[in-house]
Amino acid sequence: MAGRRVLLIVGGGIAAYKALALTRLLRKAGVAVRPILTAAGAQFVTPLSLSALAEDKVYSELFSLTDEAEMGHIELSRSADLVVVAPATADLMAKAAHGLAGDLASTTLLATDKPVLMAPAMNVRMWDHPATQRNLATLKGDGVHVVGPDEGAMACGEFGYGRMAEPEAIFEAIMGLLEGPAAGPLAGRPLSGRHVLVTAGPTAEALDPVRLLTNRSSGRQGYAIAGALAKLGARVTLVSGPVSLPTPAGVDRVDVESARDMLAATQAALPADAAVCVAAVADWRPDEAFGLKLKKGKDGPPTLTLVENPDILATLAASGPARPTLVVGFAAETNDVEAHARAKLARKGCDWIIANDVTEPGVMGGEENAVLLITREGIERWDRAHKDQVAADLAARIAKALT
Numbered sequence: 001m002a003g004r005r006v007l008l009i010v011g012g013g014i015a016a017y018k019a020l021a022l023t024r025l026l027r028k029a030g031v032a033v034r035p036i037l038t039a040a041g042a043q044f045v046t047p048l049s050l051s052a053l054a055e056d057k058v059y060s061e062l063f064s065l066t067d068e069a070e071m072g073h074i075e076l077s078r079s080a081d082l083v084v085v086a087p088a089t090a091d092l093m094a095k096a097a098h099g100l101a102g103d104l105a106s107t108t109l110l111a112t113d114k115p116v117l118m119a120p121a122m123n124v125r126m127w128d129h130p131a132t133q134r135n136l137a138t139l140k141g142d143g144v145h146v147v148g149p150d151e152g153a154m155a156c157g158e159f160g161y162g163r164m165a166e167p168e169a170i171f172e173a174i175m176g177l178l179e180g181p182a183a184g185p186l187a188g189r190p191l192s193g194r195h196v197l198v199t200a201g202p203t204a205e206a207l208d209p210v211r212l213l214t215n216r217s218s219g220r221q222g223y224a225i226a227g228a229l230a231k232l233g234a235r236v237t238l239v240s241g242p243v244s245l246p247t248p249a250g251v252d253r254v255d256v257e258s259a260r261d262m263l264a265a266t267q268a269a270l271p272a273d274a275a276v277c278v279a280a281v282a283d284w285r286p287d288e289a290f291g292l293k294l295k296k297g298k299d300g301p302p303t304l305t306l307v308e309n310p311d312i313l314a315t316l317a318a319s320g321p322a323r324p325t326l327v328v329g330f331a332a333e334t335n336d337v338e339a340h341a342r343a344k345l346a347r348k349g350c351d352w353i354i355a356n357d358v359t360e361p362g363v364m365g366g367e368e369n370a371v372l373l374i375t376r377e378g379i380e381r382w383d384r385a386h387k388d389q390v391a392a393d394l395a396a397r398i399a400k401a402l403t
């Protein structure tokens with residue numbers, strides 16, 4: 001990484017302290033870091049700390065006679081291979097989405113001709129606000145790369161999405177972008193230049209505004225597979241049902257709730273070279289999602305009528321010219337694992353089925369998995385292993401199949 005340069009914009013959020021750790025990671029990897037600190041950012045970390053760790057001067061003012069004489073703001077915006085915004089405040093995202101340029105950070109984002117990576121960090125309500133979500137969609141449409149945010153406890157005491165991705169995850173995303181699919185070490189990675197779609201987690205089917213039909217899937221296996229594919233150089237879109245897991249480094253995550261939302265998100269993510277359907281999609285949903293909470297009453301419990309959900313795996317496997325070259329399904333079975341999995345392979349029209357016996361202790365929701373790989377050619381029994389190992393082995397098999 002020696003010789004690569006990052007322009008690091010540090011916005012005004014509590015997570016600004018993590019920008020210091022990120023700076024250290026980058027410097028240790030030999031990447032030059034030139035920091036821009038917003039006025040609000042300077043309320044959270046000092047220019048001195050940032051400058052000492054970056055081993056460069058900190059830029060803050062747009063109208064600075066000395067800075068402008070030494071390096072004009074346009075030159076500054078182009079003086080790196082990549083512009084990283086961490087933390088990307090709601091304010092910086094809004095400015096960048098609307099092309100505002102009232103200070104050095106926003107002017108840089110508008111003037112740069114280099115790729116931009118943002119690591120959003122804000123309160124969950126700010127993140128969920130339609131304005132922020134609109135800005136996010138605009139930025140992504142403009143080609144801005146986004147890492148995180150994660151779900152978790154926040155400094156403000158609330159819980160939800162908005163925690164900035166950890167410095168290590170931002171670092172990985174930066175490495176991926178600096179290396180690029182077409183040049184550098186990623187070029188040698190087996191899935192470089194490939195797009196893989198992964199579904200993970202449960203779906204949640206609404207019965208009324210407070211009740212759901214869902215299942216015990218933790219999402220761990222699917223998340224591990226998404227991370228393993230990204231490590232092999234793939235561009236990974238992870239369509240995820242509701243889980244409490246951080247987004248693996250280098251993975252683009254789309255959150256959904258119901259099976260129908262998941263189907264729409266998978267179709268929107270096509271074309272893909274491979275699709276790995278790990279999500280535990282609910283087979284059925286209540287035929288009606290009541291707008292108001294169902295109440296106990298003298299008529300006794302309500303009768304639930306279920307209707308069938310769309311079959312995401314079968315739909316992907318039958319998507320004509322848009323069909324991924326390799327479609328992999330997962331089968332969680334409680335009995336006759338092999339027979340059910342073989343039948344599923346034929347019924348769904350997919351290429352491989354990974355079958356697991358979820359009655360085995362510690363599999364459903366746990367850390368380990370014991371799987372069978374069923375292809376049209378035959379069947380392989382893999383030793384019980386940590387889900388990360390199963391993910392790495394499967395990613396390697398997918399890479400082999402695509403090359």
Ligand SMILES: Cc1cc2nc3c(=O)[nH]c(=O)nc-3n(C[C@H](O)[C@H](O)[C@H](O)COP(=O)(O)O)c2cc1C
Nearest residue numbers: 011012013014038040041089090091092121122123
């Ligand atoms: C204690 C405190 C914490 C804040 N944390 C955040 C935050 O995490 N994310 C965010 O978007 N704004 C946060 N804000 C609000 C921003 O600092 C404010 O919108 C500021 O104008 C952002 O400026 P900048 O985008 O130029 O850095 C916080 C404000 C305060 C007082």
